[in-house]
Amino acid sequence: MSSRAAEPQLVAAEQRPDSILDVRDLSVEYLLESGVVLAVDQVSFSLKEREFVAIVGESGCGKSTLLFAIAQLLSPPAEITSGSVFFRGRNMVGLSDSALTAIRWKDLSVVMQSAMNALNPVKSIGSQFRDAMRAHGTTSGEEIEARSAELLRMVGIDPVHLKSYPHQLSGGMRQRSMIAMALLFTPELVIMDEPTSALDVVAQRSLMVQIKELQEQFGFAVIFVTHDMSLVSHFSDSLMVMYAGQVAELGPTQRVFGSPAHPYTVGLMDAFPSIRGPQRTLKGIPGHPPDLARPPFGCRFAPRCPKVMARCTAEPPGLYQVDGIEVRCFLYDPSPPADEGSTP
Amino acid sequence: MTELSAQPGPPPDTEPDARQESRGSSRQDPGAQLLRTEGLTKHFKIGSALSRGTLHAVDDVSLSVGKREIVALAGESGSGKSTIARLLAKVYKPTSGEVYFEGKPISSNRSRADQLRYSGLAPMVFQDPFASINPVFRVSHGVMRGLKLHRPELSKQEQYDEAVRVFDVVGLTPAADVLQRYPHELSGGQRQRVGFAQALAMRPKLIIADEPVSMLDVSIRVGLLNLMTKLRAEEDVSILYITHDLASARYVADRLVVMYAAMLAESGPMEEVLTRPKHPYTQLLLSAAPDPRAPLNVGADTDRGEPPKVIDPTPGCRFRWRCPLAIEICHSVTPKMETLGPGHEVACHVAQSGAEVKAF
Numbered sequence: 001m002s003s004r005a006a007e008p009q010l011v012a013a014e015q016r017p018d019s020i021l022d023v024r025d026l027s028v029e030y031l032l033e034s035g036v037v038l039a040v041d042q043v044s045f046s047l048k049e050r051e052f053v054a055i056v057g058e059s060g061c062g063k064s065t066l067l068f069a070i071a072q073l074l075s076p077p078a079e080i081t082s083g084s085v086f087f088r089g090r091n092m093v094g095l096s097d098s099a100l101t102a103i104r105w106k107d108l109s110v111v112m113q114s115a116m117n118a119l120n121p122v123k124s125i126g127s128q129f130r131d132a133m134r135a136h137g138t139t140s141g142e143e144i145e146a147r148s149a150e151l152l153r154m155v156g157i158d159p160v161h162l163k164s165y166p167h168q169l170s171g172g173m174r175q176r177s178m179i180a181m182a183l184l185f186t187p188e189l190v191i192m193d194e195p196t197s198a199l200d201v202v203a204q205r206s207l208m209v210q211i212k213e214l215q216e217q218f219g220f221a222v223i224f225v226t227h228d229m230s231l232v233s234h235f236s237d238s239l240m241v242m243y244a245g246q247v248a249e250l251g252p253t254q255r256v257f258g259s260p261a262h263p264y265t266v267g268l269m270d271a272f273p274s275i276r277g278p279q280r281t282l283k284g285i286p287g288h289p290p291d292l293a294r295p296p297f298g299c300r301f302a303p304r305c306p307k308v309m310a311r312c313t314a315e316p317p318g319l320y321q322v323d324g325i326e327v328r329c330f331l332y333d334p335s336p337p338a339d340e341g342s343t344p
Numbered sequence: 345m346t347e348l349s350a351q352p353g354p355p356p357d358t359e360p361d362a363r364q365e366s367r368g369s370s371r372q373d374p375g376a377q378l379l380r381t382e383g384l385t386k387h388f389k390i391g392s393a394l395s396r397g398t399l400h401a402v403d404d405v406s407l408s409v410g411k412r413e414i415v416a417l418a419g420e421s422g423s424g425k426s427t428i429a430r431l432l433a434k435v436y437k438p439t440s441g442e443v444y445f446e447g448k449p450i451s452s453n454r455s456r457a458d459q460l461r462y463s464g465l466a467p468m469v470f471q472d473p474f475a476s477i478n479p480v481f482r483v484s485h486g487v488m489r490g491l492k493l494h495r496p497e498l499s500k501q502e503q504y505d506e507a508v509r510v511f512d513v514v515g516l517t518p519a520a521d522v523l524q525r526y527p528h529e530l531s532g533g534q535r536q537r538v539g540f541a542q543a544l545a546m547r548p549k550l551i552i553a554d555e556p557v558s559m560l561d562v563s564i565r566v567g568l569l570n571l572m573t574k575l576r577a578e579e580d581v582s583i584l585y586i587t588h589d590l591a592s593a594r595y596v597a598d599r600l601v602v603m604y605a606a607m608l609a610e611s612g613p614m615e616e617v618l619t620r621p622k623h624p625y626t627q628l629l630l631s632a633a634p635d636p637r638a639p640l641n642v643g644a645d646t647d648r649g650e651p652p653k654v655i656d657p658t659p660g661c662r663f664r665w666r667c668p669l670a671i672e673i674c675h676s677v678t679p680k681m682e683t684l685g686p687g688h689e690v691a692c693h694v695a696q697s698g699a700e701v702k703a704f
Contacts, residue, residue: 276635
């Protein structure tokens with residue numbers, strides 16, 4: 001975008017030139033009266049332009065917290081305790097509210113999980129669009145009208161619904177109008193928190209296809225958080241599997257699906273039945289995710305892991321690079337166990 | 345009115361059937377019917393005095409569940425599946441139609457004893473494990489209360505022993521310890537197991553499970569699906585499994601019933617319906633199910649429609665607006681369920697005309 005090229009570029013030293021988002025060692029803690037809960041633990045990843053990254057994990061694994069931390073939307077008791085989030089070369093951690101306001105919605109927008117709760121029930125869709133555009137500098141009524149109608153049409157909703165209230169729309173339409181709203185200023189990054197979780201399979205697929213089409217059209221990057229791994233298999237470029245606040249596995253989606261490395265990913269892949277192919281008995285993953293206030297020492301997946309070794313409960317595994325993916329599991333430790341230093 | 349065949353029997357042309365081997369579950373003897381609905385209909389009045397309407401939540405549904413059979417009832421949200429569950433559990437009174445349990449119409453249960461007996465024989469397990477257990481009591485409370493109401497013949501000690509037994513069966517071990525906990529101390533999967541234990545304590549013949557796994561994490565889900573097949577094998581219960589997820593339906597159920605807009609669209613033995621779906625809506629559902637093991641199935645004709653709210657419907661197939669194959673008759677005549685294969689019934693004019701249906 002030409003207007004953006006004129007802005008001073010404060011490229012961080014470690015930022016890859018082609019990435020628009022760089023998350024480095026980001027940790028988030030919930031400071032509760034009963035103690036500290038480490039919800040996001042040293043998460044790092046970067047996102048290129050037009051890239052679609054999916055973050056999957058079970059409830060309570062910290063995926064939504066991570067996403068809120070990236071968008072700087074955390075409120076107490078949650079707090080970013082370390083790390084940085086470089087968005088287009090600028091560290092967003094610690095930015096003032098006014099600086100963030102300039103970035104939010106225009107360059108980076110968020111689609112919340114439940115459109116039912118995210119839309120204001122007593123205002124029409126059109127007036128919510130208007131609010132957002134006024135707050136970010138567009139004041140001409142005609143322009144707002146035209147842009148709102150254009151976007152609704154783009155997500156497959158008739159612009160007459162600008163006059164509708166959220167309860168008059170179906171779940172799928174509400175969710176699509178949320179996405180339209182997020183795209184009002186053609187942002188470079190759209191962060192989506194389970195936008196399809198309240199929808200049926202059919203509506204879900206059509207929304208996914210639509211997100212992908214819009215992405216191709218506008219060229220924004222997407223961070224897509226979901227608990228349903230099978231949903232993103234065909235849509236995301238890279239996949240991050242989170243477990244207990246940490247990255248368990250990160251790599252190209254097809255690679256992770258084709259040959260999952262981390263025992264947790266293997267377990268997840270084995271946990272959902274298929275509608276095709278031979279029927280087989282599935283086992284799922286025994287046990288349940290750990291309480292993040294008291295995470296197990298060593299590998300956090302160890303209590304549920306079928307391949308657990310003595311070492312797993314003695315020391316925490318690092319993130320190891322194997323064939324282009326990152327895995328947090330001692331099975332992929334290139335250095336023998338006697339070696340100290342768990343850095344890859 | 346069409347009657348849904350009650351005899352699922354073994355699928356006629358099962359390919360080397362991995363399901364039976366893997367489960368080791370014996371099939372119900374054909375004809376042993378446990379529950380049957382006939383023309384079950386539920387309408388709700390909606391709107392104000394000026395704009396009255398009737399919402400058809402369930403229309404003319406005839407289905408059956410055999411002894412020791414798991415039947416999956418699938419459909420989009422708003423298709424009426426949960427209303428059917430509530431009709432069966434007697435939360436709602438049907439507008440018309442009847443539910444027969446072991447051959448007896450349940451509307452003939454007039455006395456409190458009869459009603460209690462029925463609700464003990466056909467208990468329900470709810471979708472939301474966080475909302476369906478009272479948070480201020482220990483989890484033993486729900487089970488013990490059920491036992492007190494439904495099995496008063498047992499002594500206190502026997503009731504407690506039974507509670508321990510059902511907690512063991514559903515995999516909440518050590519049972520004596522788990523019984524003493526509060527719901528907030530349990531994970532979602534464990535709470536849902538409590539739901540099944542509560543149902544099981546009443547010695548049920550049919551468990552009505554309304555989306556029991558949809559709120560659980562993927563890694564926990566399979567455990568509950570396996571529990572359902574285990575309950576059938578070891579406790580001799582039938583299960584009506586209500587879901588929108590065809591893959592999990594295939595995993596546990598013998599027979600599939602697909603609903604669309606308050607009416608039945610298709611029903612039949614699971615593998616038969618999945619390999620040879622005859623209703624365009626079933627085909628749409630199958631094509632939309634996310635499956636990383638299969639290529640993405642998105643053509644130009646990717647459906648973007650939505651299920652209609654059935655308010656004061658006119659005759660005609662309710663899927664016709666979304667159906668690429670709709671012919672003239674679909675706009676004027678509501679299709680009835682008709683048998684088009686062994687145990688396989690379809691409510692579609694195109695399929696009934698003998699034409700090949702390949703909509704999605």
